[in-house]
Amino acid sequence: MRTYTADAVDRVGCFSLCLSAICDIVALYSGKKEATGDVSMQFLIVGMIPVSVLIGNGVIRVLYGKNSVFGFSAADYFLTGEIAVIGAAGAAHLCAVSTGLTFSRSVTVFAGLLAALTLVSLAVTILCRPAERQRADRKAERSPLLVFFWLLVLSQVLYMTLGGGVYLGGDMTVETVGSFLHTDGIYQVNPLTGAEYREGMPARFKILCLPGLYGALCRLFSLRPETLVWRLIPLATLLGCYCAYACLARCIFKEDTGKRHFFLVLTAMLIWAGNYAYGMDGFGVLNSGWRGAVIRNAVLVPYLISLCLRKRWKLAALCIVAEAVMVWTLYGAGVCLLTAAALAVCGAIWRRADARRGREAAV
Amino acid sequence: MRELLLNAWSGWLQFTSGGKLAALLLLSLIFLWLGGKWKKEPVLYSYTVSAALCCIVPVTAAALMLYQTKFYDYEWIWSLVPMTAVTAWAAVEFLCLQRHKFESGRRREALSVSVLLLAVLVLCSGPGSSVYDRRQERQDRLRAQEVMTLLAEQGSGPFCLWAPREILEHARELDPSVELLYGRNMWDISLNSYLYDTYSEDLQDLYLWMENTDETGLAVGKDPEGRKVILQGEDCINKAVSAGANCIILPERMNSESVEELAEALGGSARRLEHYYLLTR
Numbered sequence: 001m002r003t004y005t006a007d008a009v010d011r012v013g014c015f016s017l018c019l020s021a022i023c024d025i026v027a028l029y030s031g032k033k034e035a036t037g038d039v040s041m042q043f044l045i046v047g048m049i050p051v052s053v054l055i056g057n058g059v060i061r062v063l064y065g066k067n068s069v070f071g072f073s074a075a076d077y078f079l080t081g082e083i084a085v086i087g088a089a090g091a092a093h094l095c096a097v098s099t100g101l102t103f104s105r106s107v108t109v110f111a112g113l114l115a116a117l118t119l120v121s122l123a124v125t126i127l128c129r130p131a132e133r134q135r136a137d138r139k140a141e142r143s144p145l146l147v148f149f150w151l152l153v154l155s156q157v158l159y160m161t162l163g164g165g166v167y168l169g170g171d172m173t174v175e176t177v178g179s180f181l182h183t184d185g186i187y188q189v190n191p192l193t194g195a196e197y198r199e200g201m202p203a204r205f206k207i208l209c210l211p212g213l214y215g216a217l218c219r220l221f222s223l224r225p226e227t228l229v230w231r232l233i234p235l236a237t238l239l240g241c242y243c244a245y246a247c248l249a250r251c252i253f254k255e256d257t258g259k260r261h262f263f264l265v266l267t268a269m270l271i272w273a274g275n276y277a278y279g280m281d282g283f284g285v286l287n288s289g290w291r292g293a294v295i296r297n298a299v300l301v302p303y304l305i306s307l308c309l310r311k312r313w314k315l316a317a318l319c320i321v322a323e324a325v326m327v328w329t330l331y332g333a334g335v336c337l338l339t340a341a342a343l344a345v346c347g348a349i350w351r352r353a354d355a356r357r358g359r360e361a362a363v
Numbered sequence: 364m365r366e367l368l369l370n371a372w373s374g375w376l377q378f379t380s381g382g383k384l385a386a387l388l389l390l391s392l393i394f395l396w397l398g399g400k401w402k403k404e405p406v407l408y409s410y411t412v413s414a415a416l417c418c419i420v421p422v423t424a425a426a427l428m429l430y431q432t433k434f435y436d437y438e439w440i441w442s443l444v445p446m447t448a449v450t451a452w453a454a455v456e457f458l459c460l461q462r463h464k465f466e467s468g469r470r471r472e473a474l475s476v477s478v479l480l481l482a483v484l485v486l487c488s489g490p491g492s493s494v495y496d497r498r499q500e501r502q503d504r505l506r507a508q509e510v511m512t513l514l515a516e517q518g519s520g521p522f523c524l525w526a527p528r529e530i531l532e533h534a535r536e537l538d539p540s541v542e543l544l545y546g547r548n549m550w551d552i553s554l555n556s557y558l559y560d561t562y563s564e565d566l567q568d569l570y571l572w573m574e575n576t577d578e579t580g581l582a583v584g585k586d587p588e589g590r591k592v593i594l595q596g597e598d599c600i601n602k603a604v605s606a607g608a609n610c611i612i613l614p615e616r617m618n619s620e621s622v623e624e625l626a627e628a629l630g631g632s633a634r635r636l637e638h639y640y641l642l643t644r
Contacts, residue, residue: 192558200559202556259455305407
């Protein structure tokens with residue numbers, strides 16, 4: 001029976017782990033291998049995407065109705081699913097902090113919410129099928145640019161998993177998750193020393209849900225905190241980042257698929273280029289993809305911009321809420337709110353200008 | 364307010380000193396404007412221009428720093444600016460222009476300009492610069508792992524550990540059950556935003572001694588008035604024990620005689636490890 005220790009993950013890297021997980025699942029379902037406890041971990045790696053897509057699909061159908069789904073792509077479903085999972089984690093964490101639940105109980109609440117979300121989404125997906133199916137343009141998707149893009153993404157995955165950039169300055173997520181798991185309580189001890197708090201901690205920091213989410217995933221899938229936080233979550237952030245930029249590319253280059261692929265290639269190159277300084281998108285994604293501020297900058301903000309440009313305000317509101325539960329903001333008013341408000345104002349100004357030009361042309 | 368404005372201005376200078384992606388964004392905005400490509404998505408373009416201006420002008424930058432609760436540094440106000448997206452957009456338009464030139468027969472010009480763009484991109488990314496020493500980080504973690512594994516093998520109950528910085532930096536992530544005399548927020552002050560607890564002067568002296576001790580167990584510290592004082596190894600060991608430490612790791616640079624003396628003062632024993640000395644009671 002294979003065990004995934006921190007050493008194994010550090011030495012061999014998550015990349016090989018992902019590959020072996022996929023191989024194991026294929027072997028398991030083709031009857032060549034017996035089920036082991038490691039399967040739960042493999043489901044986290046391989047099952048994350050379809051579960052997110054399913055939940056996202058359900059949320060979008062509930063928000064926009066079954067016949068409005070044509071404006072959305074798989075990237076939208078995945079990102080909305082991720083936001084819904086963060087929302088569920090935020091709800092469970094807030095519930096635990098406000099009522100003093102133990103960490104195990106909060107994990108149960110989170111698992112229950114996640115299961116409910118998945119089941120409701122499955123029901124909505126089955127019951128609310130759109131009247132007709134949209135056909136994708138398969139021919140246009142076979143572009144050599146996409147191959148180059150995937151090579152760049154692969155190089156980033158290799159950097160994150162094998163070469164390993166883990167920037168810890170100003171961050172204590174792994175220690176916090178470890179404390180939650182060890183004490184079975186939320187902020188019972190100071191994560192940096194393991195001793196009890198003498199003066200306490202800011203309440204606004206206490207309600208942020210990412211350590212709770214990571215802790216819950218560690219508990220549910222029997223993972224070590226550093227394996228999940230430093231290796232697996234950054235991969236999900238990288239995937240979310242490119243999904244968000246793919247959505248933005250659809251807004252900027254509505255008709256031109258080739259330019260969209262070109263855009264993704266250049267985005268991947270800029271992510272590499274930004275690896276030089278703390279605070280740049282590239283540095284965040286490649287070296288600290290588990291932090292709330294990085295997830296906001298790399299995933300939420302580009303996705304929010306694409307939503308605002310498409311006037312999908314309900315989903316934009318979900319992005320604002322997601323930021324509020326995972327990043328320290330001014331009483332919930334963060335970058336997403338300001339960006340959405342500014343884009344709404346810019347949009348209104350341009351619509352007015354267009355209308356005036358239209359009237360002048362008619363006169 | 365003056366301090367906030369100064370922070371905003373020095374933040375901008377620092378932001379543009381390492382790499383030049385911010386400059387590339389401004390070039391991209393100018394290119395999109397002159398080429399008329401901004402009309403493709405005027406809302407995104409006008410938003411980016413106004414957000415970038417707000418981040419550069421010190422008054423608005425200071426207001427944005429206030430809005431982001433002063434918890435985050437200057438560079439995080441640039442979260443508002445879709446730098447990667449707009450730079451990539453401009454680069455796509457620029458390269459498509461070169462493709463048209465290439466197709467119309469001006470191949471050499473198109474290729475050389477495209478290569479020049481890639482070179483500019485590489486130069487703007489501050490090649491060779493690095494925020495932190497990845498190799499050192501990995502080495503420190505390996506050493507901490509060795510020590511923590513050894514302590515776990517000893518298995519004589521819960522530890523309260525006092526050790527050099529590189530061990531304490533990774534101790535809690537490797538073993539959440541271990542308690543530390545002081546944590547990473549002793550040297551990474553940005554972590555102090557997450558808690559109200561502060562360290563006593565005694566603990567700060569212990570940190571100074573551990574990081575600066577010479578081979579005989581002496582280190583230079585400061586008294587409450589800021590005057591230099593000599594910190595004695597024996598005093599520090601006693602302070603650490605009274606603060607609750609029951610497992611002490613000393614740096615390799617100390618000589619074995621001094622370590623034996625400190626072990627006697629502790630009333631315990633010393634053991635030589637590969638890179639450190641281990642003192643236990």
